[in-house]
Amino acid sequence: MCGIVGLFDTRGKNExxxxxxxRMNQLQIHRGPDEGELYTEPGVGFGHRRLSIMDVSSGQQPLFNEDGSVVVVFNGEIYNFQELATELAALGHTFRTHCDTEVIVHAWEEWGEYCVDRFRGMFAFGLWDRNQETLFxxxxxxxxxxxxxxxxxxGTFIFASELKAVLAHPDFIREMDAHAIEDYFAYGYVPEPKTIFRHALKLSPGHTLKLSPGQSMPRLRQYWDIPFTxxxxxxxxxxxxxxxxxxxESVKIHLMTEVPLGAFLSGGVDSSAVVAMMANLMGEPVNTCSISFGDPAFNESQYAQKVADRYHTRHAVERVDQDxxxxxxxxxxLYDEPFADSSAMPTYRVCELARKRVTVALSGDGGDENLAGYRRYRWHLYEDRMRSMLPLGFRKPLFGLLGSLYPKADWAPKVLRAKSTFEALARDSVEGYFHSVSIMxxxxxxxxxxxxxxxxxxxYQAVEVLRMHxxxxxxxxxxxxxxxxxxxxYLVGDILTKVDRASMAHALEVRVPLLDHKLVEWISGLPVSFKLHGHxxxxxxxKALExxxxxxxxYRDKMGFSVPLASWFRGPLRQRLNDALMGSVLADTGIFNQAFLKEMLDQHQSGRRDYSAPLWTLLMFESFLRNVLPVEHSGSRKNDLKVA
Structure with missing residues (x-):
């Protein structure tokens, strides 16, 4: 795994x-501590930090084609690179290395921007073709x-694996995007393609970008989508x-490496399935790791141990202090923009544990989205059936009134939280789902x-993100x-972002075989009753894994990977939370209604309401403002907020 950066002058060929x-490249040294190189020519500059996984001796980047006219910096793994290299060599291309990176430059020469259709793996790369004067x-x-x-x-175009490298450029203006702030407080992360900053974007999954000198705006193209055929x-x-x-087959191709390899084993279905497949494919015991918590409500380690015992893995467990x-x-x-998934904390620790023994770890991420594992899907289908029985014009006033009259019951089981159900039924399907996933x-x-x-x-309202998709x-x-x-x-903005930053903070490569695109395509075409069957x-x-x-x-209830925020905020984090929410950092932005912040604090800490998720979202936003937003030459944070 690696970190990449690049600068491209769209107005000329300035040095x-x-x-x-x-400096931008070095800020990503955690992504690639093994090597770091730069390449510049008039108008173009690439940087690369390398974590050596494949072709350790000769896979240095930036990497070039035969005549040096095409150069690439690459982060990721292309699992079918060997068969592509054989095909490209038969077409007359000469290879100097045995790494997947070199396949990219020759695939570009042969197939142009459609080369990405041939790649199977996880990747982000930047490529410069001098002859075509094209940045891709x-x-x-x-x-x-x-x-x-x-x-x-x-007119300088800038790209990088992480926002911190973009922020390091002295001419980047750190102005926050008001729409992204609205999104963050709804979702707990900033959804693609926005970032928290007005002048930076994420390249959306399944997209390419092309830019040539003289162009003020890049051309974006979507090359893939989930087919559901x-x-x-x-x-x-x-x-x-x-x-x-x-x-x-997916797990098998994800085992490709020249460095120590293992797997996360949480005790859930998805990671356990990956470990089971690994154990049947590898000629030696699988290295597995998990973390345990003292509170049994958050502890799955006993189930991880059952799977480890069954497959005789080399299993490491580390007790994590919940405080x-x-x-x-x-x-x-680490995250460079506000990020409110509190499971980032145990994720960081399990990556830290894994890196003590391996350089590559397989995870079970993606199974819930692929195969309908979240409980909220069942509730959404139930609510959608109710919606289909009554027109919106009737539902909206009826259930809207019931939702406003019914008391809030955070303490009750979901089936008794009728207020939330009534509020969801007063909305259309997309808005109802948005209501169910919103933190605030x-x-x-x-x-x-x-x-x-x-x-x-x-x-602007954050529901527009879901409507667009x-x-x-x-x-x-x-x-x-x-x-x-x-x-x-959620998958890309929260789950995959969480794992990428937590793992790369420890120079650990995490691979996700359940998100192999060929597997995703096939699963998407299965009948919905095969995914969600009754409850x-x-x-x-x-059934396949029995x-x-x-x-x-x-078949046990899903536990998740969470921390006890509610008790933290009434106990050891009480004063820190008070200082953050009532302090000058949030107040100086002019974004918040300070009286409502005080009301949430008081009601949560007295035990009258559970505002733990919204309060954590605010705490992480305040930490972002203190640790990421300020720069030496910036003025007051009040002036950093503008509408995109």
Missing amino acids: IDRQVLW LARDRLGIKPLYYGMLGD PHDSISMQEAQEELIVRLR DFELIDKLAF KDKMRQRLFSASFHRSLQG ADKCPVDDALSRVQYLDMKT EGKYVFK PYLPNDVL
């Missing part, structure tokens, strides 16, 4: 400032690897058998923000639609 490029960027289909870009005021006819038994074949508060500011620095609901965000900030939003969804059924929405937002999510997956995993691993 690239190598000192600036070097690409990101993998699911967004496993990150890629940020922006245009500076002098139904299989002609497939029985449940056939689906189970083929799923195992395809899963085993791991030192990570709060560290995480703000519409009414809460209405109270959270100041009057001046509401004016700067100019009517829903309009492009290739299927109409309710389950596939919300899976599609999650794979375009059982991931049904076909669990010969491989214990029933209490397959």
